[in-house]
Amino acid sequence: MSLHLKAATLLALLVASPALADNQNTSLSARLDPVIDQAIADKRIVGAVVLVARDGQLVYSRAAGLADREAGRAMKEDDIFRFASVTKPFVTAAAMRLVEEGRITLDDPVSKWLPDFMPTFDGKTATILVRHLLNHTAGLEYGFFQPPGGSYAKAGVSDGLDLxxxxxxxxxxRLASVPLASEPGKAFRYSLAIDVLGSVIEKATGKTLDKAVNELVVAPLSLTDAGFSxxxxERLTAAYFDGSPEPKRMEGSVAVPIGEGKLTFSPDRILDAKQFPSGGAGMAGTAKDVLTFLEAIRKGGSPILSAETVRTMMQDQTGPEAQTQGPGWGFGYGWAVLVDPKAGATPQSKGTIQWGGAYGHNWFVDPVEKITVVAMTNTTFEGMWGPFTRDVRDAVYGRH
Incomplete structure (x- = not known):
């Protein structure tokens, strides 16, 4: 690394000051800044943009660390991140708008829209409803949850992150050729269900998913960068994954271990508009795009959804036994729902919604405290479920 790059890197890591809102909460900054600084200094994350809104006001806004470590480029607040599963709430909202408009119903069999999508369970054709897709009780899976050589790998199913x-x-x-892992409606299994939902949206609207989501969600919210390609x-952040002594840069296609399986990432997928639009993982955008969307949800859904629809989406549909984010968490439509804060050992209020993305993101909305937090990093998996996410949460609630 050149002296120039070393200097730039040092500046970004150690001198990067918060780009704060005018009404920045200084006590919140005093708690959050050290959490972010420590994660970067410990080389657990490479860079991040963290936003906190309280009662509709932006009270914390900071870009820290590096967007591209090898180039020595500092993170900026308007940098673009690959969303991975942060895509799911956007696509879910698009589907729920179609429900509001009477163009689809929650109890529509998926086969009404996708006649060829007829997977089996226990040797018989199963009936999957739209609501089963929305709350991940369709009996589908993700290939990366399976051991190497699992049924999805044998069928050549894409998880939506690879080229x-x-x-x-x-x-x-290919997905429909594999028997379901459970009977529809009976068990929560995080899965490719939202990719299937994306196809339902395409058939119901007569448009490709990217155009439909833009029309139903992105454009009404005036989101500047959110999209499927x-x-x-230089605004597109580089992608990294957990490694020692520091995160490793993703180059080409990278299979990152997760549980018994591996998740294949192809960071360049987002640059190829010809890739199929993955409803579960295919979007990109800024932290501000995510915050704007989540704040619309917190405030009742306008201009994309009605308050009644949002209330339904924020209700637990699976029961806390699903443990979608650990003990105490169920799942609504688009996100996990906190049912029991004590069981979840969290300061968040009952009814908090939360999710993340495998490229290194985590967000939550606490409707009781009127808090929305978006933490977008460029580091898999620390930024999605590592100590960084809990430290940010605890700092917001004053535990640091």
Missing amino acids: TDLSLDENLK TKPS
Whole structure:
């Protein structure tokens, strides 16, 4: 590394000061800044943008660390991140808007829209409803949850994060060829269900998923960068994954261990507009885009959804035994729902919604305290479920 790059890197890591809102809460800064600084100094994350809104006001806003470590480029607040599963709430909201408009119903069999999507369970064709897709009780899975050589790998199913020649229709054809892991409606299994939902949206609207989501969610919220592809630019953050002594840069396609399986990432997928739009993982955008969307949800859904619809989405649909984010957490439509804060050992209020993304993101909305927190990093998996996420949460609630 050149002296110039070393100097730039040092500056970004140690001198990067919060780009604060005018009404920045100084006590909140005093708690959050050290959490972010420590995660970067410990080389657990490379860079991050963290936003906190309270009662509709931005009270904390900071870009820290590096967007591109090898180039020595400091993170900026308007940098673009690959969303991974942060995509799911956007696609879910698009589907729920179609429900409001009477174009689809929660109890529609998926086969009404996708006649060829007829997976079996226990040797018989299963009936999957739209609501089963929304709350991940369809009996589907993700390939990365399976051991190497699992049924999805054998069928050639894409998890939506890799570069592939498959179309969405072909991927779902392969998915439907594999028997379901559980009877629809009976068990929570985080899965490719939202990719299937994306295809339902396409058929119901007569538009590709990217255009439908833009029309139903992105454009009404005036989101500046959210979409299913982006062009090469310095605003696009580099992608890293957990490693020692520091996170490793993702180059080409990288299979990152997760549980018994591996999740294949292809960071360049977001630059190829010809890739099929993955409803579960395919979008990119800024931290501000995510905050704007979540704040619309917190305030009741306008201009994209009604308050009644949002209340339904924020109600637990699975029961806390699903443990979607650990003990005490169930699942609504689009996100986990906190049912029992004591069981979850969290300062968040009952009814808090939360989720993240595998490229290194975590967010939550506490409707009781009127708090929305978005923490976007460029580091898998620390930024999604590592100590960084809990430290940010605890700092927001004054535990630091």
